[in-house]
Each structure stands twice: as structure tokens, then as C-alpha cells.
Amino acid sequence: xxxxxxxxxxxxxxxxxxxxxxxxxxxxxxxxxxxxxxxxxxxxxxxxxxxxxxxxxxxxxxxxxxxxxxxxxxxxxxxxxxxxxxxxxxxxxxxxxxxxxxxxxxxxxxxxxxxxxxxxxxxxxxxxxxxxxxxxxxxxxxxxxxxxxxxxxxxxxxxxxxxxxxxxxxxxxxxxxxxxxxxxxxxxxxxxxxxxxxxxxxxxxxxxxxxxxxxxxxxxxxxxxxxxxxxxxxxxxxxxxxxxxxxxxxxxxxxxxxxxxxxxxxxxxxxxxxxxxxxxxxxxxxxxxxxxxxxxxxxxxxxxxxxxxxxxxxxxxxxxxxxxxxxxxxxxxxxxxxxxxxxxxxxxxxxxxxxxxxxxxxxxxxxxxxxxxxxxxxxxxxxxxxxxxxxxxxxxxxxxxxxxxxxxxxxxxxxxxxxxxxxxxxxxxxxxxxxxxxxxxxxxxxxxxxxxxxxxxxxxxxxxxxxxxxxxxxxxxxxxxxxxxxxxxxxxxxxxxxx
Amino acid sequence: xxxxxxxxxxxxxxxxxxxxxxxxxxxxxxxxxxxxxxxxxxxxxxxxxxxxxxxxxxxxxxxxxxxxxxxxxxxxxxxxxxxxxxxxxxxxxxxxxxxxxx
Numbered sequence: 001x002x003x004x005x006x007x008x009x010x011x012x013x014x015x016x017x018x019x020x021x022x023x024x025x026x027x028x029x030x031x032x033x034x035x036x037x038x039x040x041x042x043x044x045x046x047x048x049x050x051x052x053x054x055x056x057x058x059x060x061x062x063x064x065x066x067x068x069x070x071x072x073x074x075x076x077x078x079x080x081x082x083x084x085x086x087x088x089x090x091x092x093x094x095x096x097x098x099x100x101x102x103x104x105x106x107x108x109x110x111x112x113x114x115x116x117x118x119x120x121x122x123x124x125x126x127x128x129x130x131x132x133x134x135x136x137x138x139x140x141x142x143x144x145x146x147x148x149x150x151x152x153x154x155x156x157x158x159x160x161x162x163x164x165x166x167x168x169x170x171x172x173x174x175x176x177x178x179x180x181x182x183x184x185x186x187x188x189x190x191x192x193x194x195x196x197x198x199x200x201x202x203x204x205x206x207x208x209x210x211x212x213x214x215x216x217x218x219x220x221x222x223x224x225x226x227x228x229x230x231x232x233x234x235x236x237x238x239x240x241x242x243x244x245x246x247x248x249x250x251x252x253x254x255x256x257x258x259x260x261x262x263x264x265x266x267x268x269x270x271x272x273x274x275x276x277x278x279x280x281x282x283x284x285x286x287x288x289x290x291x292x293x294x295x296x297x298x299x300x301x302x303x304x305x306x307x308x309x310x311x312x313x314x315x316x317x318x319x320x321x322x323x324x325x326x327x328x329x330x331x332x333x334x335x336x337x338x339x340x341x342x343x344x345x346x347x348x349x350x351x352x353x354x355x356x357x358x359x360x361x362x363x364x365x366x367x368x369x370x371x372x373x374x375x376x377x378x379x380x381x382x383x384x385x386x387x388x389x390x391x392x393x394x395x396x397x398x399x400x401x402x403x404x405x406x407x408x409x410x411x412x413x414x415x416x417x418x419x420x421x422x423x424x425x426x427x428x429x430x431x432x433x434x435x436x437x438x439x440x441x442x443x444x445x446x447x448x449x450x451x452x453x454x455x456x457x458x459x460x461x462x463x464x465x466x467x468x469x470x471x472x473x474x475x476x477x478x479x480x481x482x483x484x485x486x487x488x489x490x491x492x493x494x495x496x497x498x499x
Numbered sequence: 500x501x502x503x504x505x506x507x508x509x510x511x512x513x514x515x516x517x518x519x520x521x522x523x524x525x526x527x528x529x530x531x532x533x534x535x536x537x538x539x540x541x542x543x544x545x546x547x548x549x550x551x552x553x554x555x556x557x558x559x560x561x562x563x564x565x566x567x568x569x570x571x572x573x574x575x576x577x578x579x580x581x582x583x584x585x586x587x588x589x590x591x592x593x594x595x596x597x598x599x600x601x
């Protein structure tokens with residue numbers, strides 16, 4: 001009885017429908033956004049309940065089945081990603097109702113930004129994300145990737161200025177290059193194994209030349225879309241120049257989507273073709289990303305650029321999952337650590353970008369040197385940024401701390417202590433760039449810069465997301481239990497020989 | 500099998516040529532065309548593999564993939580061209596500058 005209702009279809013269909021409506025009925029974007037945010041909760045809760053009580057769920061759309069039709073699949077990993085998308089999505093939607101509210105001054109400031117286009121594109125992007133997390137075949141995943149990429153690029157271009165348009169153009173070219181590389185890999189996989197389904201491929205992929213080529217092409221394409229160093233060059237301008245709600249969604253969710261696909265492929269499909277040396281290479285690039293991103297964040301002149309470079313650095317950590325999962329008996333610990341890191345980074349980074357967007361909205365600029373004393377004007381927003389910063393640094397009791405703790409555990413228990421050093425130094429560097437901004441913002445000055453009125457929804461959603469990142473550090477057992485459902489790895493979450 | 504191998508190799512050559520063009524040339528229109536050449540290479544490989552996998556009759560699944568891919572490629576090209584026009588309007592240049600960070 002529990003398993004009868006196809007909730008997964010509604011999770012994709014609802015934002016797709018409201019996204020199209022938002023384009024047709026221009027003035028109703030905000031209402032449609034709220035309808036989607038609220039309307040997605042019942043199917044999401046329903047699907048989570050199904051997965052928790054009956055294990056991973058399959059659904060064939062239209063009853064056609066695997067080779068011809070489209071199959072949907074949901075396991076613990078999908079649920080974690082869907083819930084993360086919903087958390088950030090609901091927050092961003094409420095933030096945007098304030099950001100795009102038609103108060104006199106806003107209208108003048110944002111005259112280039114059409115709210116109707118934002119709502120339509122954002123809801124379509126939400127549909128693309130949900131579709132990606134639920135698809136069960138590699139070609140449908142390609143379509144979802146392109147759907148996601150195109151809506152994300154259009155959202156970046158909404159900001160309108162010369163730097164935003166140039167950033168969107170570069171983002172589009174990189175995104176297309178990544179997808180085409182992935183598509184070529186899909187063609188090779190189909191040629192070698194005669195199937196597109198993730199489940200069937202998992203059984204049939206062996207170490208043949210075609211499978212190796214497919215692994216390389218798909219990994220390269222997805223790594224490019226996930227902006228791993230040194231392919232990160234497109235990310236900071238795109239994320240820093242986009243409108244505030246868009247930056248939050250891009251950094252918190254869109255880069256994670258291609259990483260999610262990488263995780264699925266590496267741990268479920270390519271188990272016979274990936275070699276420890278490639279995993280090591282991804283880990284080393286991750287280390288380079290942590291250092292390069294942190295140093296650039298330390299030197300950034302603008303607040304949004306600082307947050308964007310912080311994303312480059314934080315993405316480096318999640319690539320440590322690949323070498324850490326090679327350790328004996330620590331695979332599951334690394335898997336959980338990576339997922340927990342993704343989840344808490346999504347909440348913390350969305351909060352940080354929304355707070356930075358509020359600063360830009362209130363003061364008209366985000367040059368860090370001229371932001372002394374702004375806490376006196378925007379105390380709630382700065383508190384939200386502070387809470388998010390705690391999770392980005394990885395201090396207890398935040399979600400970021402749990403993620404790093406599990407990764408450290410995997411490193412030390414698996415005898416790969418050198419990764420542990422990187423994780424600790426990365427945390428110190430994050431503290432340095434977060435406090436560099438705080439030392440300005442929290443300083444007391446006589447002449448506080450003038451700030452225009454900020455809608456309460458903008459201040460409160462950033463705070464709510466920051467507090468969610470913090471809450472993830474306290475309720476760790478439930479997300480970890482969900483991660484175990486249908487996971488490709490098994491083992492203890494924390495291995496003996498604690499760090 | 501031979502003919503489909505030949506078409507696959509041509510597809511691979513087109514893909515590589517497009518990749519080279521995308522990296523080597525600065526003009527946005529050339530970059531967009533290069534991406535399309537890459538896409539054509541990938542679709543050609545799909546069509547060729549459909550013939551080569553089962554000798555008797557062509558397999559429809561790669562054809563369906565190719566058609567879907569074409570639809571995606573057309574929409575992506577439309578967006579890319581619109582963006583390229585906007586880049587020229589706002590910056591006066593048909594190239595992306597090296598440092599886009601500010």
C-alpha cells in the first residue's frame with residue numbers, strides 16, 4: 001500500500017508545471033514559487049517514507065519499462081539530495097519573494113532583472129535537479145544535465161551587466177563541453193553493453209577498453225561541470241555576478257548535481273574500471289582546489305567573490321572521498337562523510353550567499369574594505385553569515401564538522417594520514433578568510449554606511465539556512481541512517497582508532 | 500562493421516576538431532560553431548554504433564538518443580547565440596576577456 005503512489009513523478013512534474021505557468025502568467029511568479037515550495041513537501045515526505053519503510057523505489061513512467069521507457073529510481077542517496085534541494089529551494093524561494101518585491105527603490109535598482117523570467121527559470125532549474133536525482137538511466141541523466149545547465153546559464157545572465165553576461169557565456173561553453181564529453185561516454189557504454197540503465201550497467205561493466213574510455217570521458221565531463229581545480233575558472237565569475245538567489249542555488253545545488261552523478265557512476269557502475277591512481281589524482285586535484293580556492297578567497301576584494309572562491313575550496317573536500325574510499329574498511333565512512341559535507345555545505349553556502357546578497361542589496365556594493373561596521377545595520381544577516389561561517393570552517397557543533405570528522409576518521413583509520421593534514425589546514429584557511437571579512441563587518445565605527453530597508457524575508461531565510469547547517473551537526477543520526485539505504489558500500493560509519 | 504567503424508572514426512575526428520576549435524579560437528561565433536561540430540561528431544558516433552552493434556537491422560535506441568541530442572543542441576545553440584549578441588552589445592567585444600573575475 002505504501003509503495004503504490006508514484007511520488008517521484010510529482011516531485012519532477014510539479015516544478016516543471018509551475019515553471020511553465022510562471023512564464024505564461026508573468027505577474028504570478030512569486031505565488032507560483034510559494035505554491036511549488038509548499039506543494040513539493042507532501043510528495044517528498046511520501047517518497048522519503050516509502051524509501052525508509054520499503055527500501056529503494058523503482059517506478060516506470062507510463063508503465064513502459066527499462067529499454068524503451070523512462071525509469072525513476074530513489075534510494076537513500078537520492079533522498080538526501082532531494083531533501084537538500086528542497087531545503088535550499090524553499091529558502092531561496094522565500095528570499096526571492098523579498099528580493100524581487102516591487103517596492104519603489106527595488107524597481108529602479110533591478111530594472112534590468114525581470115522577476116517573471118527569474119521565477120520561470122528557477123522553477124525549471126528545480127525540476128531539472130529533481131529529475132537528475134531520480135533518473136535511473138545514463139541518457140536520461142544527460143538530458144537532465146543539459147536541462148540543468150541551460151537554465152542555470154540563463155539565470156546567471158539575468159543580472160544583465162557586462163561581467164554577468166560574459167560569465168554566463170563562459171559558463172555555457174564549459175557546460176556544453178562537459179555534457180558532450182559525457183554524451184560520448186554514454187554512446188560508448190551503450191555500444192559496449194547494449195543498455196543505458198544504471199542498474200544493468202552496474203552488473204555488466206567490465207574492464208574493457210570501451211568501458212575505460214567511457215569512464216574517462218564521463219569523469220572528465222562531470223569534473224569540469226563540478227569545477228574541480230584547475231577546471232574551476234568559470235565558477236567564481238558566474239557565481240559572483242549572478243543575482244543573489246541565483247548565486248545561492250548555483251553554489252549550493254547545481255555543482256553538487258554533477259558531483260552526485262560522479263558518485264553514482266564511480267561507486268555503482270564503474271567499480272571495475274576505476275583505478276586507485278585515478279582516485280588519487282582526483283584527491284590531489286581536490287587538495288590543490290582547497291589551497292588555491294582558500295588563497296583566492298583570502299585575497300578577494302568583493303564579498304560575493306570571496307564566497308564563490310570558498311565554494312572552489314569546499315568542492316575540493318568532496319573529491320577527497322574518492323581516494324579515502326579506497327582505504328581498507330573505511331569506504332562507508334568516507335561515503336557518509338562526503339555526503340554529509342555536501343549536505344551541510346549546501347545549507348551553509350546558500351546562507352552565506354544570501355547574506356552576501358543582502359549586503360549588496362542594502363549597501364549597493366560588496367567591496368569588503370568599505371563594509372566596516374555593517375553589523376550595526378544588518379545584525380540578523382551578519383549573524384546568519386557567522387553561523388554559516390562556523391559550518392564552512394567545520395567547527396562543532398555544525399554539519400560541516402560532522403562531515404570533516406567522518407572524512408578525518410576515514411583518513412586515519414584507513415592509514416592515509418596525509419589527507420587528514422590537508423583537511424585540518426583547509427579548516428584553518430577557511431577560518432582565515434571568514435574572519436578577514438568579520439574583522440571588518442563587526443568592527444565598531446562612528447560613521448556607519450547608509451543601508452536601505454531590507455525585506456524581513458531576506459534576512460530571515462539566510463538565518464534559517466545557516467541554522468539548518470548548524471542543526472545538521474546535532475541530528476546526525478537520522479541523515480546517516482538514510483544514507484545507508486541502498487548504499488553501494490557497507491561498513492561502520494565510524495571505524496575504530498578514532499581520530 | 501567496417502562502414503560503421505569508418506563513420507565512428509570520422510565522428511571522433513569531428514569531435515576532436517571541434518574541441519581544438521573551442522579551445523584555440525577566441526571569437527565567440529567560432530566557439531559556438533566548434534561546439535556544434537563536436538556535437539555533430541558525437542551524434543555521428545551514435546548513429547554509426549547503432550548500425551555496428553547488431554548487424555541485421557539498425558538499433559533504434561541510439562537514433563532516439565541522437566534525435567534527443569539534436570533538440571538539446573539546437574536549444575543550446577540558440578541560447579549561446581543570444582548570449583553572444585548580448586556580450587557584444589554590453590562589452591563591445593566578440594571575445595571573452597581572459598580575466599572575468601570583476
